[in-house]
Amino acid sequence: MQEISSDVIRGYNDTIILYFLKKGPSYGYDISKNIKAISEGKYLIKETTLYSAFTRLEKNGYVTSYVREAENGKKRTYYEITEEGMKYYKEKCDEWQLTKDVIERFIEGE
Amino acid sequence: MDTIRNYLDTMFSSLPDSEEVRRAKQELLMMMEDKYNELISEGKPENEAIGIVISEFGNLNEIAESLGISKDEAANDSEKRRHVSYDEAIDYISDAVTSRFMLALGIMLCTASPIGLIMAGGLDSASVLGIVSKAASGAGLLLLFAAVACGVGLIILSTSKVKKWKFLTNELCSIDAYTVKNITEDQIENQFNKKVMLAAGIALCILSVAPAAIIDSISSNNFLSEGVAPTLLFIMVSVGVFLIISSGAKESAFRTLLSLNGKTGIESEDSEGNVREVRINVEIDNDDKEVKAKKYKKHKKAETGNPLMDAIMGSYWQIVTLIFFVGGFVFGEWGRMWLIWLIAPLVHNILKKAY
Numbered sequence: 053m054q055e056i057s058s059d060v061i062r063g064y065n066d067t068i069i070l071y072f073l074k075k076g077p078s079y080g081y082d083i084s085k086n087i088k089a090i091s092e093g094k095y096l097i098k099e100t101t102l103y104s105a106f107t108r109l110e111k112n113g114y115v116t117s118y119v120r121e122a123e124n125g126k127k128r129t130y131y132e133i134t135e136e137g138m139k140y141y142k143e144k145c146d147e148w149q150l151t152k153d154v155i156e157r158f159i160e161g162e
Numbered sequence: 163m164d165t166i167r168n169y170l171d172t173m174f175s176s177l178p179d180s181e182e183v184r185r186a187k188q189e190l191l192m193m194m195e196d197k198y199n200e201l202i203s204e205g206k207p208e209n210e211a212i213g214i215v216i217s218e219f220g221n222l223n224e225i226a227e228s229l230g231i232s233k234d235e236a237a238n239d240s241e242k243r244r245h246v247s248y249d250e251a252i253d254y255i256s257d258a259v260t261s262r263f264m265l266a267l268g269i270m271l272c273t274a275s276p277i278g279l280i281m282a283g284g285l286d287s288a289s290v291l292g293i294v295s296k297a298a299s300g301a302g303l304l305l306l307f308a309a310v311a312c313g314v315g316l317i318i319l320s321t322s323k324v325k326k327w328k329f330l331t332n333e334l335c336s337i338d339a340y341t342v343k344n345i346t347e348d349q350i351e352n353q354f355n356k357k358v359m360l361a362a363g364i365a366l367c368i369l370s371v372a373p374a375a376i377i378d379s380i381s382s383n384n385f386l387s388e389g390v391a392p393t394l395l396f397i398m399v400s401v402g403v404f405l406i407i408s409s410g411a412k413e414s415a416f417r418t419l420l421s422l423n424g425k426t427g428i429e430s431e432d433s434e435g436n437v438r439e440v441r442i443n444v445e446i447d448n449d450d451k452e453v454k455a456k457k458y459k460k461h462k463k464a465e466t467g468n469p470l471m472d473a474i475m476g477s478y479w480q481i482v483t484l485i486f487f488v489g490g491f492v493f494g495e496w497g498r499m500w501l502i503w504l505i506a507p508l509v510h511n512i513l514k515k516a517y
Contacts, residue, residue: 080189081196098220099193103186107228128192 056095064148065097065105066114070141073115073133080106080129106131114140165212166194168420169346173222173339175424182229194219209350216346222339243336244329246422251341254327255348255415261323262411265507266404268316272503274400275309276490277393278302284389310486314479317507335422342420349416356409363405370398396500403504475513482506 072083080102087097109115114137122128133141170191177183194215201211246254282299329335337345374391381387474481482502489499 080193081200084193084197085200096218098218098224099190099197100220100222100224102193103189104225104228106189107186107225122192126192126195127188129189 058101061095064144065101066109067141067144067148068097069102069105069109069131070114070133070137070144073131074138074141077118077130077132079131109137112136112140163195163198165346165350166198166215167191169216169219169342170194172342172346172420172423176336177222177229180229186225186229190219209353212350213347216343219343243334246330246335246337246341246419248338248341248344251337251345251419254330254419255345255412257323257327258415258418259411261320262414263408264316264320264323266407266411268313268320269407269503269507270400270404271309271313271316272486273403273500274396275306275313276500277396278305278309280392280396281389284385284393310483313503314483318479330418330422337419337422342423345416345419349413349420352412352416356413359405359409363402363407363409366398366402366405370395370402373398399500471513478510478513479506 068087069083072078072086078086080099084097084099084102087095106115106117109131110117113134115131115133117129117131119127119129170187174183174187197218198211198215201214202208206214279299279302282302285298373394374387377386377391486499486502489495489502
């Protein structure tokens with residue numbers, strides 16, 4: 053099976069994460085699990101990719117984080133989307149529509 | 163779970179101890195633990211779960227920015243160290259395993275060397291074969307010398323096999339993330355083999371007394387009880403020792419490699435612990451030269467190029483062989499003297515480190 057190229061998807065990792073956070077606060081593994089499920093196993097996000105996306109999103113003010121105790125008593129960081137993040141998500145969706153529209157003109161089907 | 167933690171420790175070991183780094187490590191560990199626990203609850207075996215978690219971890223370069231360090235900064239730090247490539251790491255593992263195998267084989271040969279003599283002794287005490295038993299003890303003696311010669315040869319060769327890798331302990335080295343990942347995976351895979359070999363070795367050593375007990379209880383034949391039974395004991399012990407020594411071969415090579423990134427300085431040469439252990443050696447050896455060397459050492463700790471010590475280390479295995487023969491022939495202690503082949507390599511390591 054052909055694997056998805058991390059170069060291509062890099063610009064949209066943030067968008068994917070924000071998609072889940074729009075539905076409510078969440079944490080690292082939960083998001084990684086959901087990405088795998090919705091992409092039907094076609095995209096597995098690496099832990100390092102996920103972590104770097106979280107810190108970038110937080111630095112840009114698109115998400116905030118807080119620590120909650122997990123079932124096993126350990127501390128788990130939850131992320132929550134901000135107003136800014138909502139706006140950014142919308143922008144990225146529009147950007148993707150445009151990108152898709154343009155690129156598709158150059159892609160040949162089988 | 164420890165494997166995952168160790169893997170992260172190794173990956174992070176060359177990074178500065180800052181707030182960002184600690185937080186990243188904590189977060190990554192949490193994500194990996196979550197994934198691991200889920201895989202386990204899905205019924206995956208532990209090793210497979212660890213393998214999946216590590217292979218999906220990704221690359222630390224990706225989070226360099228989040229850590230507040232530039233990629234170059236990380237690179238500069240590792241440039242000061244001698245980089246050990248993946249191919250080199252593989253070469254090292256193969257050399258280290260071969261060397262350990264030779265050592266184990268050498269010790270096995272030496273340990274088993276008296277069996278010819280014992281068999282001959284058994285024939286003699288059965289006293290049915292007269293002249294044949296004289297020939298047998300001659301052959302046994304020949305076998306003893308041949309086995310010890312081969313064994314000691316192998317033991318000496320085994321150290322030369324890893325000589326070119328000395329820099330791994332003498333210099334600060336580093337390995338890259340790809341190597342860490344692959345070695346960690348190999349290490350997980352090797353766990354099973356290691357445990358089986360170790361268990362088999364220990365079982366053989368424990369069971370080695372069984373043939374003698376069985377033979378004693380079912381037969382009063384002198385040849386069986388004084389020849390065959392102790393021979394079987396020696397064979398089982400020597401094969402067991404071989405397995406025990408070889409079992410850790412890969413593991414110790416993996417550990418050496420995985421600890422490279424975490425090292426911040428060259429190991430200091432001397433410690434009281436070493437001195438004490440060497441003293442025990444002196445008692446075992448009862449060798450004048452060793453005692454003198456010991457006294458000399460007390461005054462001049464950790465001086466390299468000590469001529470007396472050089473001489474002793476140079477002919478270390480010859481000395482050990484001599485003690486082995488003296489103990490065996492003069493005191494008739496073959497039953498205990500084989501232990502020297504287990505103690506000697508340990509003492510050799512301690513002496514080498516101390517000087």
